[in-house]
Amino acid sequence: MIPDPSHALPADPHLTFARRMDRIDGLAHLRERFVGVDAGVEPPVLAYLDGNSLGRPTKASVARLTEFVANGWGTRLIRGWDEDWSRLPFTIGDQLGRAALGAAAGQVFIGDPTSVLLYKLARAATDAALAQGRGRTEIVIDTDNFPTDRWVLEGIAAERGASIRWIVPDPAAGVTVEQVRQAVGPRTALVLLSHVAYRSGFLADLPAITSAVHEAGALVLWDLCHSVGSVPIDLDACDVDLAVGCTYKYLNGGPGSPAFGYVRADLQDRLSQPIRGWAGAQDPFEMGPEFVPAAGIRRFQSGTPPVVGMLAMQDTIGMIEEAGIDEVRAKSVALTEFAIALADEWLAPMGVVLASPRDPERRGGHILLRHPAMRQVTATLWQHDVLPDFRSPDALRVGLAPLSTSFAETHTGMAAIRDVLRGILLGRSGLLPG
Ligand SMILES: *Cc1c(COP(=O)(O)O)cnc(C)c1O
Numbered sequence: 001m002i003p004d005p006s007h008a009l010p011a012d013p014h015l016t017f018a019r020r021m022d023r024i025d026g027l028a029h030l031r032e033r034f035v036g037v038d039a040g041v042e043p044p045v046l047a048y049l050d051g052n053s054l055g056r057p058t059k060a061s062v063a064r065l066t067e068f069v070a071n072g073w074g075t076r077l078i079r080g081w082d083e084d085w086s087r088l089p090f091t092i093g094d095q096l097g098r099a100a101l102g103a104a105a106g107q108v109f110i111g112d113p114t115s116v117l118l119y120k121l122a123r124a125a126t127d128a129a130l131a132q133g134r135g136r137t138e139i140v141i142d143t144d145n146f147p148t149d150r151w152v153l154e155g156i157a158a159e160r161g162a163s164i165r166w167i168v169p170d171p172a173a174g175v176t177v178e179q180v181r182q183a184v185g186p187r188t189a190l191v192l193l194s195h196v197a198y199r200s201g202f203l204a205d206l207p208a209i210t211s212a213v214h215e216a217g218a219l220v221l222w223d224l225c226h227s228v229g230s231v232p233i234d235l236d237a238c239d240v241d242l243a244v245g246c247t248y249k250y251l252n253g254g255p256g257s258p259a260f261g262y263v264r265a266d267l268q269d270r271l272s273q274p275i276r277g278w279a280g281a282q283d284p285f286e287m288g289p290e291f292v293p294a295a296g297i298r299r300f301q302s303g304t305p306p307v308v309g310m311l312a313m314q315d316t317i318g319m320i321e322e323a324g325i326d327e328v329r330a331k332s333v334a335l336t337e338f339a340i341a342l343a344d345e346w347l348a349p350m351g352v353v354l355a356s357p358r359d360p361e362r363r364g365g366h367i368l369l370r371h372p373a374m375r376q377v378t379a380t381l382w383q384h385d386v387l388p389d390f391r392s393p394d395a396l397r398v399g400l401a402p403l404s405t406s407f408a409e410t411h412t413g414m415a416a417i418r419d420v421l422r423g424i425l426l427g428r429s430g431l432l433p434g
Contacts, residue, residue, distance in 0.1 A: 012415075014342060018407035021338070027323055027331050027403065033058050034252075034404045047413030049388035051401025052226060052366045055252030058319070061312035068311055089305045090297065092314055096251075096260055099321040101224075101243070102234035107265050109297050110310045114225060114246050114259035115148040116275075120300060121242045121261055122192060123156050124271040125219045129189030130160060136189040136218065142167040142175045146198050149223055153192055162189060172355040173362070174202025180209050184216035191218055195233070196226035196364030199391055201336075201356040203231060203364045207238045214239065219267075225249060228260075229316065230332045230365035230402055232325045235262055242267075250365065250401055253313035258306045268296055277302035319403055328402050332365045335400040335410055339367055342414040347371075350421055355395060366399040369417070373424050377417060380424070386416040 022028050031037055034056045036044050048056060072080055089110040096110075097103030111117050122139075129136040141153050143166050157164050167183050169175045174197040184191060191213045196203050206222060213220040221242040227233060229250030235243055243262040247253035263271065272293060278284045279301045282292040293299040320328060336356075343354055347369060356367040371377070371394060378390035389397045396417065400410060 014345075015408070015411055018338070018411040021334065021407040025331060025407070027327060028406065030319055030323060030403050031406055033060065033319065035059055035062065037404065045385050045387055047386045047409050047416060048405070049386070049398045049400065049410075049413045051252075051404055052230075052249050052397075052399030053389055054248055054255060055250060055316070055401055056404045057254065057312060058252060058315040060315040060318075061252070061254070064311050064315060065308075068308070085307045086305065088307055088310060089301065092310055092317065093260060093297070095314070095321070096228075096317050097235075097262070099317050100228055100233060100325050101262060102232070102236050102238075103262055104236055104265070106297055107235075107268075108260055108262045109301060110247070110258050110260050110305070110313075111301055112258060113256070114244060115152060117244050117259045117261045118148060118192075118221075118223065119152045119156070120273040120275055120302070121244055121263065122153060122190060122221055123159075124273040124300075125190045125221060125242060126156055126160055126162060127274075128271055129219065130162065135187055137162045138165045138187045139163070139189055140165045140167065140180070140183045140191040140218075142169050142193065144169050144171055144174070144197060144199060145192070145194055146223070146225070149192060149194065169197075169202075172200055172368075173357055174200055174204055175209070177205050177208045177212055180212045184213055184218055186217065188213070188216050188218035190221060192221045192223065194223040194226065196231060196366075198226050199355070199395065199397070200368055201226075201364045201366045203227070203357070203362050206233070206240070210238050210240055226364055226366070229320060230328060232329055235264075240264065247310075247313045250316075250403075251313045252316040252401075252404075253309065257309045257313055261300055263297060263300060268299065273300050273302075275302040279303050279305065316403065323403070332400065332402040333360045333363075335402060335405060335407065336360065336363060336365065336367055338407060339398055339400060339410055339414055342411070342418075343367070343369055346414065346418040347421065350418075350425060352421070365402065366397055369396045369398065370394050371396070371421065373421060376424055377420050380420045381416055384416065384420075386413055388413065388417070 092110050093108035094105040097108040139153050167179045210220050219241040224243050224245030228245040241264050248257045276291045280299050282294045352369050352371045355370045357363040374394050374396040
């Protein structure tokens with residue numbers, strides 16, 4: 001028999017709890033600034049559980065994009081580059097550094113797609129280590145990292161005659177400080193790790209791991225794709241060398257919005273990146289015979305900055321500054337705690353396994369739920385406007401973007417997962433009535 005709590009209880013105490021949490025949530029008012037979320041209006045999506053993969057747009061971004069096309073691009077035309085646009089990658093970078101990265105001005109820029117920026121910074125760091133000629137020929141990464149991260153580094157190793165040293169983490173957790181200590185040494189050039197693991201949601205100990213890498217004399221590159229905008233980050237205080245992160249996840253920059261890169265100030269002029277485009281040159285309009293890299297962070301730029309792509313993220317960065325990243329994190333923890341409590345009570349009896357850390361100190365903004373039926377569960381939920389995502393072979397991922405997700409929405413989503421899974425286990429598909 002599959003237990004059925006919704007029939008056993010007269011009223012759902014979890015829904016009462018969710019509504020109370022929404023009433024006392026100091027960030028609840030920010031949710032209404034997103035498209036598709038209006039009080040008293042039937043939402044087009046019942047529960048959006050994938051804001052960690054593609055964030056919702058803000059209403060402010062609708063206005064900002066319209067205004068840019070009509071008046072910015074439309075009337076300033078080519079003059080816009082001198083007036084504003086060419087500085088935008090750096091002014092937004094500085095604002096992001098302040099709001100969410102713990103980075104002083106002049107170290108962050110908005111650039112290329114994540115995969116390309118990861119290549120540029122990893123390659124620059126590897127080249128610098130190899131150029132020392134002291135046998136630092138190993139790049140360290142973990143087997144559970146995102147495909148781009150693994151494949152880009154394998155490509156760099158092949159290009160430069162370096163080798164990869166693999167860390168094999170617990171798939172329901174992530175890379176530990178101890179594992180990094182064992183993997184690094186006098187042969188290490190670079191360590192690349194994700195701050196929050198894209199599958200398990202494990203939150204790596206960034207300060208301790210950064211110190212361990214530095215004690216071995218190597219550089220560290222942090223992938224912040226799944227942490228920026230939901231977990232506080234202190235790049236300067238932790239002495240991080242390099243970082244890259246997505247802007248279309250928790251920063252709501254829109255599909256394919258360009259990534260940000262961080263290069264520690266004192267490292268910038270010692271590194272050279274491999275894509276020598278005119279926009280990274282000292283004087284782009286000199287257009288002379290030789291490439292002379294710009295001083296500072298601009299040397300990591302390659303081509304014309306993707307200005308249209310970096311418009312929307314500004315509205316979320318502003319919202320994070322307004323709310324405070326520590327408040328955002330507190331809500332994120334409360335949301336994942338709530339989802340885990342519901343998974344324990346509703347889903348565990350049906351054989352669902354939580355494959356994320358239970359300790360909130362070691363967990364980011366999403367959780368992973370495993371069950372052999374999750375592929376079918378996800379497909380059915382999408383037909384009913386409940387949108388989690390699926391990660392092969394058997395995992396449903398629940399991402400809870402703290403600025404745009406309410407506790408009631410989390411409750412709706414988790415209850416839908418419960419009902420669809422129960423229906424499938426009972427040999428039916430679709431949502432059960434009631
Ligand atoms: C989302 C994500 C990426 C995505 O790279 P794109 O080039 O933007 O497609 C890379 N790495 C990690 C860890 C991610 O979570």
